[in-house]
Amino acid sequence: MGRGRAPCCEKVGLNKGSWTPAEDMRLMAYIQKYGHGNWRALPKQAGLLRCGKSCRLRWINYLRPDIKRGNFSREEEDTIIKLHSLLGNKWSKIASCLPGRTDNEIKNVWNTHLKKRVSHKEEKSSSSSSSEQSNVKNGNVKLDNQFGESRKGSQEKIEIEIEFEPSVDMSCMLINDNDDIDGVHSNFAEDFDKVVVSSSSSTNSYSSSNYNTNQEDPLWSIMDEEYYPLMLDDDDHEKIIIIQQKH
DNA sequence: AACGTGGGCAACCGCCATGGA
C-alpha cells in the first residue's frame, strides 16, 4: 500500500480550483435531498465535474449549515492556543472542541496568526523569566510521541501528564461520543486505557474498562446511552494524567 | 497608475486507518 497507489478518482476532465456558486448550489441541493452516503459516487449523481474528495472538503469546510462564519473570538483563539499546546497539530481534535469551526480553518488561523502570537509570548517570557513554567508540563512533546507510537502499535506504556488548565473545558476531548456528524467529532478518550485525575488531596483513576460501566463514578455521567465526563472541578483537580497502555 | 510583495485562506495532495469483500 501507499506508493504507486492510484489516485482517489480519475481527475481527467474534472474541475479544479475554486468552486463556483452554481457548483455550490448543486452540491448543497443534492446533499440536502439525498445526503452523502458515498462521496466517490456523489459528484456523478449530483452532476458535478468534481472529485469526490473535493466535494467532501467543500461541504465540510464551507457549505455545512452549522459552520460558524466570521472571525475567531478571543476566547476561541485562546482555546486553540491551549489545546495546541496539549495536542500539537491535531487539528481535528482541536476542532471538536470548537463547535462550528473546521480543522482547516483552525489550522489556517494557527499558521497565520496564533503561531506568531505564541512565539512572541514565549520570547517575552523566556527573556523575562527563564525559570517560569508553562501551563503544560511536557505536554506537546509527550503527546506527539504518544500519537506517533500509537500508530505503530508499540507495547510500551506511555504516561502523559497534563497540568490542568482551569480556563479550558477539557471535557470535550474526553467525550465518548459515537454520534459522529460528518466526522467532526472524535473520541479522544478511546485513545487511552486509563485517565488519572489527581489533586493534592486525592488521586482517582478511570480505566477504559470502567469508565463505560461505572455510572456512579462522579467523573462520568450517562446521557442517551453514551458516557460523558462531567466538567472537572477546577478547585478539586490540579492535573490529568492520561496513561495509554499499548494494545 | 503600475508594479512588487506578503499575508490570508480555500483547496489540493498524499499518506494512513478502517472496514468490507
Place this chain on the structure above:
DNA sequence: CTCCATGGCGGTTGCCCACGT
C-alpha cells in the same frame, strides 16, 4: 489473512487581495 475502496487528516500550494513603494 489479504486486498481494495473509501474516508479522514495534516501538510502544502497557489490564488487573490491589500498595502507599500
